[in-house]
Amino acid sequence: MSIKENLSTIKSSFLDPDCTLVAVSKTKPVEAIQEAYAAGIRDFGENKVQELMEKAPQLPSDIRWHMIGHLQRNKVKYLVDTVHLIHGVDSMRLLREIEKQAAKVGRVLQVLLQVHIAEEDSKFGFDAEELQEALLSEELAACRHVKVCGLMGMATFTEDEAQVSREFEGLKRLFDRCKSLSLPEHVQLETLSMGMSGDYLLAQKAGSTMVRIGSAIFGARA
Numbered sequence: 001m002s003i004k005e006n007l008s009t010i011k012s013s014f015l016d017p018d019c020t021l022v023a024v025s026k027t028k029p030v031e032a033i034q035e036a037y038a039a040g041i042r043d044f045g046e047n048k049v050q051e052l053m054e055k056a057p058q059l060p061s062d063i064r065w066h067m068i069g070h071l072q073r074n075k076v077k078y079l080v081d082t083v084h085l086i087h088g089v090d091s092m093r094l095l096r097e098i099e100k101q102a103a104k105v106g107r108v109l110q111v112l113l114q115v116h117i118a119e120e121d122s123k124f125g126f127d128a129e130e131l132q133e134a135l136l137s138e139e140l141a142a143c144r145h146v147k148v149c150g151l152m153g154m155a156t157f158t159e160d161e162a163q164v165s166r167e168f169e170g171l172k173r174l175f176d177r178c179k180s181l182s183l184p185e186h187v188q189l190e191t192l193s194m195g196m197s198g199d200y201l202l203a204q205k206a207g208s209t210m211v212r213i214g215s216a217i218f219g220a221r222a
């Protein structure tokens with residue numbers, strides 16, 4: 001199956017046609033991205049800063065680049081001019097660095113706060129309590145160069161669909177609860193980024209507004 005065929009199969013399976021599809025192109029060559037671009041995709045996700053920065057100049061400038069992986073603070077400065085949305089903001093320290101680098105170039109950077117929903121300890125992110133604390137903090141209120149657009153989460157890597165669904169539903173409830181808080185004006189929780197190749201339908205069923213799909217589009221990664 002070609003990239004174009006994979007995309008059309010995936011798109012036609014969507015439970016929510018308005019859900020944004022981010023094509024995760026990490027480890028894949030520029031030619032593969034061009035193929036997806038030709039099929040109409042404009043949102044692409046990478047998880048390594050260096051790889052994103054190498055690919056972006058070789059591709060059309062109307063691509064919206066999503067930084068989806070764990071982001072180290074010392075790499076933020078390289079991204080500020082290029083990135084459309086940073087999905088994995090998992091600490092106030094990282095948020096502070098994004099604020100600092102964005103202020104330097106006079107930009108407002110869009111971010112999602114990553115929430116820890118999986119069973120594994122290895123996954124990054126805020127827990128529910130830390131998240132509410134961060135959203136209501138004076139420090140976040142003072143970050144004028146960051147726009148918090150929503151939340152991101154990754155479910156446990158398991159065959160157990162009931163567990164995956166529970167985790168996504170839990171994140172959706174947390175998202176709705178956070179939306180009802182009285183938040184600063186630069187916090188507008190509209191995006192709920194959850195779902196990958198293996199679980200995007202479960203994520204959409206639970207209320208995802210953005211899915212990050214790699215291998216189902218581009219094939220398995222080496």
Ligand SMILES: *Cc1c(COP(=O)(O)O)cnc(C)c1O
Nearest residue numbers: 024047068196197212213214215
């Ligand atoms: C790699 C990756 C994806 C895409 O994974 P697939 O299973 O290939 O769809 C989604 N989100 C994040 C954060 C990733 O690192």
